[in-house]
Amino acid sequence: MRDTIFLIVLLALLWLAISGIYKPAILLLGLASLVLVTWVVIRMKIIGEEHNPTVFAWRLPRFWLWALREIVISNIHVARLVFRPEQISPRIVYQNVHFQRPLGKVIYGNTCTLTPGTVTVQLTKSGTVIHALDAKSADSLAELERRVHWLEGETDEVAAKDAGEERR
Amino acid sequence: MLEAIINILSWLLLLAGGAFGIIGGIGLLRFPDFYSRMHAAGLTETLCAICIIFGLVLQAGISLLTLKLLLILLFLLFTAPTATHAVARAAMIDEVEPVLSEDSPRLVDYEDRP
Numbered sequence: 001m002r003d004t005i006f007l008i009v010l011l012a013l014l015w016l017a018i019s020g021i022y023k024p025a026i027l028l029l030g031l032a033s034l035v036l037v038t039w040v041v042i043r044m045k046i047i048g049e050e051h052n053p054t055v056f057a058w059r060l061p062r063f064w065l066w067a068l069r070e071i072v073i074s075n076i077h078v079a080r081l082v083f084r085p086e087q088i089s090p091r092i093v094y095q096n097v098h099f100q101r102p103l104g105k106v107i108y109g110n111t112c113t114l115t116p117g118t119v120t121v122q123l124t125k126s127g128t129v130i131h132a133l134d135a136k137s138a139d140s141l142a143e144l145e146r147r148v149h150w151l152e153g154e155t156d157e158v159a160a161k162d163a164g165e166e167r168r
Numbered sequence: 169m170l171e172a173i174i175n176i177l178s179w180l181l182l183l184a185g186g187a188f189g190i191i192g193g194i195g196l197l198r199f200p201d202f203y204s205r206m207h208a209a210g211l212t213e214t215l216c217a218i219c220i221i222f223g224l225v226l227q228a229g230i231s232l233l234t235l236k237l238l239l240i241l242l243f244l245l246f247t248a249p250t251a252t253h254a255v256a257r258a259a260m261i262d263e264v265e266p267v268l269s270e271d272s273p274r275l276v277d278y279e280d281r282p
Contacts, residue, residue: 014239017236017255018235018236034183038228055276071214071218075211075214075215077186078195078207078209078210079188082191082198082199082211084201085195085198086201086202088199089269090203090204090269091269091271091272092266092268092272092273092274093250108247109253110249112249112251113250113252114245114248114249116207116208116211117208119203119206119208119253120249120253121203121257121260122260129260131203133207137207140239157252168211
């Protein structure tokens with residue numbers, strides 16, 4: 001129920017943000033589409049905690065910032081490899097990952113694919129099969145796993161380490 | 169003055185985005201097999217898209233258009249990995265053999281793992 005309310009609020013805000021025209025007739029159309037979409041989603045039974053934007057609270061923007069930095073670094077790394085294709089050493093990496101929620105695994109797999117150099121080939125019950133472009137890309141996976149654990153609120157380790165870096 | 173700085177920043181971002189798009193395209197041609205080519209394609213859908221969108225955001229200023237551009241970026245960053253994963257998984261199921269370095273485990277070892 002709580003997730004449904006979050007979804008409705010999110011959809012309403014999204015519609016208001018994208019529409020930009022606030023006349024009664026148009027607003028009524030928006031309301032109609034909101035009701036229709038919510039009905040379809042409830043019928044399909046696909047509402048879950050991923051529709052709750054506050055599930056990771058303040059940790060999410062920080063994780064995004066870190067992911068953005070990782071994306072920039074790995075992009076430059078892969079761009080360099082494009083000009084030296086003889087330096088790549090593609091490999092398959094199998095990682096056992098255990099997160100609290102299925103959502104953690106999805107975030108892990110998605111972020112892994114989002115950083116060039118690593119692509120999630122398969123998600124299994126116990127872990128992930130990942131294709132990495134070279135050893136350096138494969139090494140970044142351990143850090144990603146730690147960050148997702150931190151995102152789920154299991155540890156405060158990364159936060160402590162970050163604070164240490166900022167002080168230096 | 170400020171306008172000029174914002175314009176130059178925006179041009180630099182747009183040019184960087186374009187450059188990464190082209191590098192991604194070159195990588196698509198130069199890498200040896202299907203799986204490594206996916207990584208090159210990854211360049212065009214991440215930093216290329218991010219740079220171009222932020223370059224356009226600087227042009228748009230603070231407006232509804234900026235919000236729309238950022239939403240486009242958000243949806244792109246959510247859906248692109250899903251599509252890449254779907255393609256990779258399809259290749260794996262279709263038994264496309266990756267070119268791997270000698271010290272790496274084979275892909276076959278992990279197929280049909282419960």
